[in-house]
Structures are given as structure tokens and as C-alpha cells.
Amino acid sequence: MDQYAAKKLCDLIAKCEYFSLCLDESTDQADLSQLLIFVRTIQEDFTFNEELLSLVSLHGTTKGTDIFEAVQKSVMNYGRFDKCSCIVTDGAKAMTGTGSGFRGLLKQNNITCPTIHCIIHQEALCGKFLCQANPLKAIDLCHRKFRDFLSEMDAAYGGFALSF
The missing domain is CATH 1.10.287 (Helix Hairpins)
Incomplete structure (x- = not known):
């Protein structure tokens, strides 16, 4: 992502009232796992924007910890989870696990936004x-x-x- 697009996205998230994330992990043609992180921002006047926040290559494993670290790093690049109202996942065990899954790691790190299955x-x-x-x-x-x-x-x- 070029600097202008990154700044625009950072401004969108900083100025929004709330945002939500949508996560989807899939495998590309080279058999490499890719985590797509989309963000939807809701502005004060109820307008919304949907953007690709990040595309993260997951080398090695695709466990809940790998997904959590990728999402946390991506969100921290643009702000924090304070305004996050919801996270939508694909329902894979690595996403929904309450122990070492993504959902469980959110709770362990005091990130209280709900996670739902798309x-x-x-x-x-x-x-x-x-x-x-x-x-x-x-x-x-x-x-x-x-x-x-x-x-x-x-x-x-x-x-x-x-x-x-």
C-alpha cells in the first residue's frame, strides 16, 4: 500500500465513530495462506467506507495465535481496538476457539468486541x-x-x- 492510501485509511479510522473487521483466511495459487482483513468504518453522519485494511501472508501455521498477531499488528498500525464494534470471521476452529483460538485470544487480551460467524x-x-x-x-x-x-x-x- 502506498503512503497516500495508508494515510487516507489511517485518517478514515481516526475520524470514524466505529469500525468493524471482517477476516477471511484462504490459500493462494502458490499454496501460501493469506489472511484478508477488511475494515468498515461508520462516520458520524452514518456514511460508511469499506476498505482492505491488510493482506497478511501466514507462513508456516494458521493457528489462532498467528491470526491474532496479524490482526493485532494491522489494527495497531491504524489505531487501536477501542472503536471496534464487531469482528466477523469465517468460523474456522482457529478463529472461533475459546482457548487458543482467535476469539479466546481477544478475550485474554481484554478486547471485548463481539465476534460473529459470517x-x-x-x-x-x-x-x-x-x-x-x-x-x-x-x-x-x-x-x-x-x-x-x-x-x-x-x-x-x-x-x-x-x-x-
Whole structure:
């Protein structure tokens, strides 16, 4: 990222009321793990911006500690976690683990913003079951998983109306 783009992003984050992060880890063509960190800023007038905060190559392992260190370093380059309202992850064990996973390391470091599982990844996981041999059984399983996910969100954040 050039200096002008980095300064612009730094100014956006400094002036925003809140920001959220979206994390996705995948593997490139050279079989190297890449962590994409997107940031969405919300300004005082409710305008928002979405930018790529950082692209971090994860050499070696992709454990929760590796992801946490990469996210922490990226956020600290542009400010702190004080204004972070939410972090969205892909639901991998390294992200969601409450001990040595990313979520657990956030808590251990007193970073209290909620982490949620991206709904698109939830939908993709449910869609995988539709390709099974028994489509009716798969649809029921999908339905139960999605219903359980919504129940978890209601328990954590309240306000969802479930009509299953």
C-alpha cells in the first residue's frame, strides 16, 4: 500500500465513530495462506467506507495465535481496538476457539468486541449438505443448523423473531 492510501485509511479510522473487521483466511495459487482483513468504518453522519485494511501472508501455521498477531499488528498500525464494534470471521476452529483460538485470544487480551460467524459462510456450510445422497434429510439438517444459528444470535444479541 502506498503512503497516500495508508494515510487516507489511517485518517478514515481516526475520524470514524466505529469500525468493524471482517477476516477471511484462504490459500493462494502458490499454496501460501493469506489472511484478508477488511475494515468498515461508520462516520458520524452514518456514511460508511469499506476498505482492505491488510493482506497478511501466514507462513508456516494458521493457528489462532498467528491470526491474532496479524490482526493485532494491522489494527495497531491504524489505531487501536477501542472503536471496534464487531469482528466477523469465517468460523474456522482457529478463529472461533475459546482457548487458543482467535476469539479466546481477544478475550485474554481484554478486547471485548463481539465476534460473529459470517452469514455467507453459514449459508455455504448448509449448502454443502444439500449435495448429500438423501436431499430431504439434508434439507432438514440445514434447517436445524440454520435455526440453531439464529437461536444463538438471539441469545447473544436479542431481537430476532424465530418462526420455525
